[in-house]
Amino acid sequence: MRILEVNTETTWRGGERQTLYALKGFRILGAKVALLARKNYPLHNKSAEEGFECHTVNSHLGVIPFLISKASSFDVIQVQTASLLTFAVLTKPFHRSKVVYTRRLDFVPNGWLTRWKYKQADLIVAITTPIRNILHRFGVRKLAVIPECIEARQLDKQRASELVQKLDIEGKKIIGTTAALVQHKDPQTLVKTIEELSIHRQDFVLLHFGEGELHDEIDKMIQDKNLSHCYQLMGFHQNVEDFFSIFDVFVMSSEEEGLGSSVLDAFIYKVPVVSTNAGGLAEILDGRGTLVNVKDFKALANSLNESLQNPEHQNTSVEKAYQYANEVLTVENVHRMYLEVFKQL
Numbered sequence: 452m453r454i455l456e457v458n459t460e461t462t463w464r465g466g467e468r469q470t471l472y473a474l475k476g477f478r479i480l481g482a483k484v485a486l487l488a489r490k491n492y493p494l495h496n497k498s499a500e501e502g503f504e505c506h507t508v509n510s511h512l513g514v515i516p517f518l519i520s521k522a523s524s525f526d527v528i529q530v531q532t533a534s535l536l537t538f539a540v541l542t543k544p545f546h547r548s549k550v551v552y553t554r555r556l557d558f559v560p561n562g563w564l565t566r567w568k569y570k571q572a573d574l575i576v577a578i579t580t581p582i583r584n585i586l587h588r589f590g591v592r593k594l595a596v597i598p599e600c601i602e603a604r605q606l607d608k609q610r611a612s613e614l615v616q617k618l619d620i621e622g623k624k625i626i627g628t629t630a631a632l633v634q635h636k637d638p639q640t641l642v643k644t645i646e647e648l649s650i651h652r653q654d655f656v657l658l659h660f661g662e663g664e665l666h667d668e669i670d671k672m673i674q675d676k677n678l679s680h681c682y683q684l685m686g687f688h689q690n691v692e693d694f695f696s697i698f699d700v701f702v703m704s705s706e707e708e709g710l711g712s713s714v715l716d717a718f719i720y721k722v723p724v725v726s727t728n729a730g731g732l733a734e735i736l737d738g739r740g741t742l743v744n745v746k747d748f749k750a751l752a753n754s755l756n757e758s759l760q761n762p763e764h765q766n767t768s769v770e771k772a773y774q775y776a777n778e779v780l781t782v783e784n785v786h787r788m789y790l791e792v793f794k795q796l
Contacts, residue, residue, distance in 0.1 A: 452793060454484045455525040455548075457535050459511050463493035463689075464631065465599070465712035466531050466555060470494060472600050473529065474503045476786025485525070487517060514538050522546035527793050529553065533565070540571035549573040549796045555599075555709040557582050557730030558635070560589050573796050576789070578710050579731030595792050598735075600785035601715035601776050607693045615697055618683065624655040624759045627698035627722070629691050629713040630705070632663030632684075637727075640748050641704035642672045645682045647752035653681070655759060657702070660685045660694065695720040700758045700765075705729040706745050714740070718776035723765035725754045739772035741765075 454477055458470040470486070471494065477484040488495040490507035499505050506521070508514055515538050522528055523546045530536050536552040543550060552569075553576045560569070569575060569591045576597050577583035583596045615621055626645075630636040638659070645657050659682065666684065673682045688694070695701070701717040703726035710731040717724045717740075724740035726732050727747070736742055741758065743750035758765055 452482050452527065452790070453525045454482055454793070455487055455522060455528045456484060456531070457487045457514065457528060457539070458494055458531040459487075459489045459508065459514060459535065460494065460532065461489055461492045463497075465710075467494045469553075469555075469599055469712065470531055471497055471501070472602060472782050473786060473789070474498055474501070475602070476600065476782040477790070478503070479783050480786060480790055482790060487514065515542060518542040519545040522548055527551055527796065529789075536572060537564075537568050540568050543571065549793070551576060551793070551796075553578065553597075554582055554586065556707075557585060557709045558707055559585055566590060574792060576792070579734050581730050581734060582709055597788045597792070598780055598785060599710055599712050599715060600780045600782045601712075601719045602782050603719045603777070604692065606696045606720070607690070608696045610690075610693045611697045614694065618656075618658075620656050622654075624699045625697050626655055626657040626700050626702055626755060626759075627660070627694060628657065628702050628704075629660040629716070630703065630711075631661045632665040632669055634665065635705060635707040636661075636663075637704045637706040637746065638665055638669045639672065640706070640727075640746050640751070641702065642669060642676065642678065642682065643748035644702070644704060644751040644755065645678055646676050647749055648755055649678065649681055651752070651756050652759070655681060655699075657682045658685050658694065658698075659683065660688055660691050662687045692716050692720070695722055698722045699762065700725055700755060702751070702755060703727060703729075703732060704748075704751060705732065708732050710735055715776055715780060718772040718780075721769050721773050723758050723762070723769050724772070725751065725758055727751065736772075739768050739775060741768070 485504035486498045487506045527549045529551045539550045550572045551574045701722045708730040727745045728742045741754045
């Protein structure tokens with residue numbers, strides 16, 4: 452079986468990491484797999500370093516001529532974004548390959564074009580049951596649920612320790628989050644949460660890794676609420692997983708979330724998770740973390756306070772989360788599920 456992974460994002464976020472995992476997983480299982488990506492951006496560079504067959508385009512639209520002229524040699528084309536699904540189904544008369552789209556978002560789709568292209572796809576893979584249910588209500592019937600995977604790596608703990616020294620936060624409890632500063636992640640609620648938590652304790656700092664269009668708004672909120680001593684915007688960092696080694700607790704404040712792949716990092720590196728119950732977070736964290744309602748910043752603050760105050764109370768959920776990630780959500784296991792549904796196609 453020949454599989455083409457298609458992802459032209461210029462960033463390095465959860466979807467791009469999962470695309471690289473797909474390349475690894477299919478290779479482990481003996482399938483022939485290749486990547487189509489934007490030239491010289493993180494996904495292309497990392498995949499090339501791993502020795503994968505890489506095809507490149509210089510623009511998002513450059514995917515179209517490639518699919519028309521060169522994609523017929525692949526049995527399955529797996530796309531990672533909705534716009535790429537459009538290109539893959541429009542060019543299907545030329546490549547005649549099976550088209551699979553992995554959907555990670557939990558907002559409700561709309562419009563006749565979206566409905567049409569979903570029906571033209573051979574399979575839509577939802578990464579959680581809530582996403583699957585949203586799509587089913589929208590009218591999509593060719594559906595499968597396959598979770599995302601996680602791969603532990605050797606953390607650079609020295610790098611993390613150096614960051615602690617640089618920020619002068621030795622002795623502080625460290626709350627971590629790795630979330631883009633975009634609305635569906637609801638960073639406004641996280642700022643309110645930290646403001647509420649600071650009423651109860653002063654021995655902590657939140658390190659927020661990620662960039663996005665809401666940076667200036669969130670930075671202003673932090674300054675206006677005089678939280679700069681305990682809420683630090685860290686921006687984008689390569690290999691951000693290294694910093695999980697210094698987190699006492701990991702937090703998510705999303706108002707919409709397909710899954711939140713950074714939660715899987717917390718699982719595999721044994722960091723307790725406190726989160727809102729947005730989308731797939733409620734499913735993945737059931738019994739494996741602490742959940743509160745979306746936008747309930749007081750409950751989020753109380754749960755963070757409890758986790759910092761009594762970390763031993765989190766041991767059972769942390770162990771369950773680790774076991775789930777280490778035994779079920781492996782790169783090999785997850786992509787064996789993909790191969791099974793590909794074979795059915």
